[in-house]
Amino acid sequence: MTMLTLAAIAFSTVIIVMLCRGDPKRRRSARLAGDGHATQTRRLLAAAACLPGLACALSGDAAAFLIWLGACAAAGWLTALLFARSERTP
DSSP: OHHHHHHHHHHHHHHHHHHHHTOHHHHHHTTOSSOOOOHHHHHHHHHHHHHHHHHHHHTTOHHHHHHHHHHHHHHHHHHHHHHHHHHHOO
8 A cells, every 4th residue: 555655645746746837826926938727727637636635535545545645735835845946046
Protein backbone atom coordinates (compact mmCIF):
# COMPACT_ATOMS: atom_id res chain seq x y z
CA MET A 1 0.00 0.00 0.00
CA THR A 2 2.96 2.31 0.43
CA MET A 3 3.62 2.45 -3.30
CA LEU A 4 -0.05 3.18 -3.99
CA THR A 5 0.05 6.05 -1.51
CA LEU A 6 3.25 7.48 -2.98
CA ALA A 7 1.87 7.19 -6.51
CA ALA A 8 -1.33 8.96 -5.41
CA ILE A 9 0.69 11.76 -3.82
CA ALA A 10 2.89 12.14 -6.90
CA PHE A 11 -0.10 12.26 -9.26
CA SER A 12 -1.96 14.83 -7.17
CA THR A 13 1.18 16.95 -6.76
CA VAL A 14 1.64 17.12 -10.54
CA ILE A 15 -1.97 18.23 -10.94
CA ILE A 16 -1.56 20.84 -8.17
CA VAL A 17 1.48 22.28 -9.96
CA MET A 18 -0.50 22.40 -13.21
CA LEU A 19 -3.30 24.25 -11.43
CA CYS A 20 -0.84 26.75 -10.02
CA ARG A 21 0.86 27.38 -13.37
CA GLY A 22 -2.45 28.12 -15.09
CA ASP A 23 -4.14 30.16 -12.36
CA PRO A 24 -5.53 33.28 -14.09
CA LYS A 25 -5.38 35.54 -11.02
CA ARG A 26 -1.76 34.60 -10.27
CA ARG A 27 -0.82 35.13 -13.92
CA ARG A 28 -2.47 38.58 -14.00
CA SER A 29 -0.83 39.73 -10.77
CA ALA A 30 2.57 38.53 -12.01
CA ARG A 31 1.96 40.20 -15.39
CA LEU A 32 2.57 36.96 -17.27
CA ALA A 33 1.42 36.44 -20.84
CA GLY A 34 -1.70 34.40 -21.50
CA ASP A 35 -5.02 34.06 -19.75
CA GLY A 36 -4.36 30.83 -17.89
CA HIS A 37 -6.74 27.89 -17.68
CA ALA A 38 -10.42 28.22 -18.46
CA THR A 39 -12.92 27.58 -15.69
CA GLN A 40 -13.84 24.14 -17.01
CA THR A 41 -10.18 23.13 -17.25
CA ARG A 42 -9.52 24.21 -13.66
CA ARG A 43 -12.52 22.23 -12.43
CA LEU A 44 -11.43 19.11 -14.31
CA LEU A 45 -7.90 19.41 -12.94
CA ALA A 46 -9.23 19.87 -9.40
CA ALA A 47 -11.41 16.77 -9.78
CA ALA A 48 -8.45 14.82 -11.19
CA ALA A 49 -6.32 15.85 -8.20
CA CYS A 50 -8.96 14.41 -5.85
CA LEU A 51 -9.31 11.05 -7.62
CA PRO A 52 -6.32 9.36 -5.93
CA GLY A 53 -7.69 10.33 -2.52
CA LEU A 54 -11.03 8.86 -3.47
CA ALA A 55 -9.28 5.65 -4.49
CA CYS A 56 -7.47 5.51 -1.14
CA ALA A 57 -10.71 6.11 0.74
CA LEU A 58 -12.67 3.53 -1.24
CA SER A 59 -9.97 0.93 -0.72
CA GLY A 60 -10.62 1.22 3.00
CA ASP A 61 -7.11 2.31 3.91
CA ALA A 62 -7.68 5.24 6.25
CA ALA A 63 -3.95 5.72 6.88
CA ALA A 64 -3.20 6.03 3.16
CA PHE A 65 -6.02 8.54 2.75
CA LEU A 66 -4.82 10.70 5.63
CA ILE A 67 -1.22 10.58 4.43
CA TRP A 68 -2.37 11.55 0.92
CA LEU A 69 -4.51 14.38 2.33
CA GLY A 70 -1.68 15.83 4.41
CA ALA A 71 0.84 15.50 1.60
CA CYS A 72 -1.45 17.27 -0.85
CA ALA A 73 -1.95 20.12 1.59
CA ALA A 74 1.80 20.45 2.06
CA ALA A 75 2.37 20.21 -1.71
CA GLY A 76 -0.15 22.99 -2.27
CA TRP A 77 1.55 25.28 0.21
CA LEU A 78 5.02 24.54 -1.13
CA THR A 79 3.91 25.03 -4.73
CA ALA A 80 2.36 28.40 -3.91
CA LEU A 81 5.50 29.40 -2.02
CA LEU A 82 7.87 28.38 -4.81
CA PHE A 83 5.82 30.06 -7.54
CA ALA A 84 5.57 33.27 -5.49
CA ARG A 85 9.35 33.37 -4.99
CA SER A 86 10.11 32.71 -8.65
CA GLU A 87 7.87 35.62 -9.68
CA ARG A 88 9.53 38.09 -7.32
CA THR A 89 13.06 37.51 -8.56
CA PRO A 90 13.95 39.45 -11.71
